[in-house]
Amino acid sequence: MTTLTKTEGEKAPTGPDSFLSVRDLRVRFSTEDGIVKAVDGLSFDVERGKTLGIVGESGSGKSVTNLTVLGLHNPKSSTVEGEILLEGQDLVTASEKEMEKLRGNKVAMIFQDPLTALSPYYTVGRQIAEPYMKHTGASKKEARARAIEMLTKVGIPQPKTRVDDYPHQFSGGMRQRAMIAMALVCDPDLLIADEPTTALDVTVQAQILDLLKDLQQEFGSAIIFITHDLGVISDMADDLLVMYSGRAVERGSVREVLREPKHPYTWGLLSSMPRLGGDTDQALNPIPGSPPSLLNPPSGCPFHPRCAFTDQVSGDRCSTERPALGEGRAAACHLTAEQKQTIFFDTIQPRLR
Secondary structure (H helix, E strand, O other), rough: EEEEEOOOOOOOOOOOOEEEEEEEEEEEEOOOOHHHHHEEEEEEEEEOOOOEEEOOOOOOHHHHHHHHOOOOOOOOOOEEEEEEEEEEEOOOOOHHHHHHEOOOOEEEEOOHHOOOOOOOOOOHHHHHHHHHHHHHHHOHHHHHHHHHHHHHHOOOOOOOOOOOHHHHHHHHHHHHHHHHHHHHOOOOEEEEEEEOOOOOHHHHHHHHHHHHHHHHHHOOEEEEEEEHHHHHHHHHOOOOEEEEOOOEEEEEEHHHHHHHOOOOOHHHHHHHHOOOOOOOOOOOOOOOOOOOOOOOOOOOOOOOOOOHHHHOOOOHHHHHOOOOOOOOEEEOOOHHHHHHHHHHHHHHHHHHO
């Protein structure tokens, strides 16, 4: 059975408009090889009508965090500690019956791969209608009409006909639109989008992003947008959380973080991106090495084995002392503010031009 515990940890104050407040979240999984520390002391807030972007490499804990918000982990092998407050209700200690009332109603999720997230045995219309009937008590006729309405909202052509089609009869972009329709059918207050544009061509990707922004304006939903694509997040998010090895290493508004990043990991992510107007002969600067194993994460700063600037920190602090992430605009790094500014403007920024 899942172990649920409240712990003392990072206690940044909850903002007055915060709809979701996560405090010192820790998620661990028991495996044959040991304990996987998938999320290790994470805190953030999401405000109503705003979008929080979460970025990081695969395995950084992005998806695990948001599956935890929905209570979707295997109860036999997971341990969850900390607080997840949704309008003041703690989801960590909520019962499964309480979570069932929230999922698809107050909180909904758009999964990364709609072909596997949608059941192949039921029509798209039935899958959209089911949560609507469950949470509102609507009749089958009313739920079918609502499904057609939602398919129309997300831009599915001929919705009265396509409502009876199966997922395999939809293209990739259309399946993603159907997933969005299913997630929004009950007008959720919080929408979690887990890499919703992965594997879509750029034209369809732009259409999906525009659709999410339009629907957010219509429904006033808070959105958590998970991605590894900084170009997408710059267009979607209001605030940005950079994750590495199950921890938040940088936080701020999307404008602040992308224009003047303060953490070496964020510098690495930006430097490894190709620039549309950049020199085609200039080599990219990928981050050396690989993300750490979450079975045995490094001591101190988790990024220090891959960081090129540890020699600028006195002593062995990078390998022995975990840097704290302060409140507001912050980066969890032992470099001084002056060092960060000098390195960014002298070394990193020229690479980004």
